[in-house]
Amino acid sequence: MAVLCLDLDHFKEVNDILGHAAGDNLLCQASARMTATLRSNDMLARLGGDEFAIVQRNIGSPLESSVLAQRLIETLSAPFDLDGNEVLIGVSIGISTRNPGDDTDGETLLQHSDMALYGAKNNGRGTFRHFEQEMNDALIARKKVEVSLRRAISENELELHYQPQVDLQTNTIKGVEALLRWNHKTDGLISPDQFIPLAEECGLIVSIGDWVIREACRQAKDWPDLTFAVNVSPIQFRQGNLVKTVRDALATENVDPKRLEIEITEGVLLSHTDETISTLKELQELGIKIAMDDFGTGYSSLSYLRRFPFDKIKIDKSFTTDLGTCIAADSIIEAVIKLGASMGMTSNAEGVETIEQANLLRDQGCKEVQGFHFSKPMPSASICELLADWEWDTFQKDNEKYYVLNAAETLKG
Numbered sequence: 001m002a003v004l005c006l007d008l009d010h011f012k013e014v015n016d017i018l019g020h021a022a023g024d025n026l027l028c029q030a031s032a033r034m035t036a037t038l039r040s041n042d043m044l045a046r047l048g049g050d051e052f053a054i055v056q057r058n059i060g061s062p063l064e065s066s067v068l069a070q071r072l073i074e075t076l077s078a079p080f081d082l083d084g085n086e087v088l089i090g091v092s093i094g095i096s097t098r099n100p101g102d103d104t105d106g107e108t109l110l111q112h113s114d115m116a117l118y119g120a121k122n123n124g125r126g127t128f129r130h131f132e133q134e135m136n137d138a139l140i141a142r143k144k145v146e147v148s149l150r151r152a153i154s155e156n157e158l159e160l161h162y163q164p165q166v167d168l169q170t171n172t173i174k175g176v177e178a179l180l181r182w183n184h185k186t187d188g189l190i191s192p193d194q195f196i197p198l199a200e201e202c203g204l205i206v207s208i209g210d211w212v213i214r215e216a217c218r219q220a221k222d223w224p225d226l227t228f229a230v231n232v233s234p235i236q237f238r239q240g241n242l243v244k245t246v247r248d249a250l251a252t253e254n255v256d257p258k259r260l261e262i263e264i265t266e267g268v269l270l271s272h273t274d275e276t277i278s279t280l281k282e283l284q285e286l287g288i289k290i291a292m293d294d295f296g297t298g299y300s301s302l303s304y305l306r307r308f309p310f311d312k313i314k315i316d317k318s319f320t321t322d323l324g325t326c327i328a329a330d331s332i333i334e335a336v337i338k339l340g341a342s343m344g345m346t347s348n349a350e351g352v353e354t355i356e357q358a359n360l361l362r363d364q365g366c367k368e369v370q371g372f373h374f375s376k377p378m379p380s381a382s383i384c385e386l387l388a389d390w391e392w393d394t395f396q397k398d399n400e401k402y403y404v405l406n407a408a409e410t411l412k413g
Helices: 011-018 022-036 062-079 106-122 135-156 196-203 205-222 234-239 242-254 273-285 301-307 325-343 355-363 378-391
Strands: 002-009 043-048 051-056 081-084 084-088 088-098 128-130 157-166 172-185 188-190 227-231 258-266 290-293 312-315 346-349 391-397 400-406
Touching: 002 011, 002 022, 002 062, 002 106, 002 378, 011 022, 011 084, 022 043, 022 081, 022 084, 051 062, 062 081, 062 088, 062 128, 081 135, 088 106, 106 128, 106 135, 106 227, 128 227, 135 172, 135 196, 135 205, 157 205, 172 205, 196 205, 196 290, 196 325, 205 234, 205 258, 205 378, 227 346, 242 258, 242 273, 258 400, 273 290, 273 346, 312 325
Parallel strands: 088 128, 172 227, 227 258, 258 290, 290 312, 312 346
Antiparallel strands: 002 051, 002 088, 043 051, 081 084, 157 172, 172 188, 391 400
């Protein structure tokens, strides 16, 4: 036998755009299509929301459940008519099987198919996956990391490092970007890309994000002449009370709101756009600057710029890396810089690793840069040392001006 867990893809969008009545209609039509695809001795059940399960009895091999899954994907990919609105969705499917002589119980089969469904979603949706033991091992490992992360919060293992942002016109450090690190007791520093996705999945990101804002405001008092940027997760933006958190942190630490920048990605603006823009405007009214991070990597950046007056555009490092070696990258960066300038927005290029990149960006009119050429992220105390030792020299070569950083010992290596 086999157990299939199914999730309708993009069902939430139908509810949000067309309303719950349309969503109910979609569920009825999808159920009818699935029922028509099954044999008479198979069972279809709705578990809740847009989640379904199928019990496929008396199959000869796992191949039969694969064939059924592919038929379900095909039938649910065809357009639905919801009161004159043509809607396209899809389905993701996880499969677990029980062979003769296997004593796996029903609850475990359902858990295994749910794990396989998670794998199908991670593969881009609209596909199916069979359960593999490695999935269970990965889940156990994930749970261990989650327990460690919860402990890290309570035992103060999280810390902030800061990467300087350099003004290309004055050759001075203008501000810093706060970057979260997990200083694990045994594994050392863990970068955020290894634990932030998990924190978002298990609901810890809001409390972690609030802590980041409070801690950045507290440490910002150590370097009062710099601005400081904090990244905000889309989940924190939607589920937290961001305006109150920011206002309270600034008031508690007596920090000028004009020094704070909130960095968001397009993910923040993908849903609840009107509410999101209202929140962004509230933050701007406090004096806080708003920056769009990773600009150019999404599919609707320009429409967002039209709807909301960002203070800064951050050019993604994927473009900066190819600067000077790829005509397309050069053209895109130049266009973004000019676009930002025409709309009164500051441009910041991330990932600058060579002096040549910095000079090219300056020539194109970029106002601000950050990257390993200037400094790796460092603790707050090291920022103070860096500011004390920051000096620039200039020299001429081939009629071009170059800038050389005489950095402190803290920068070496």
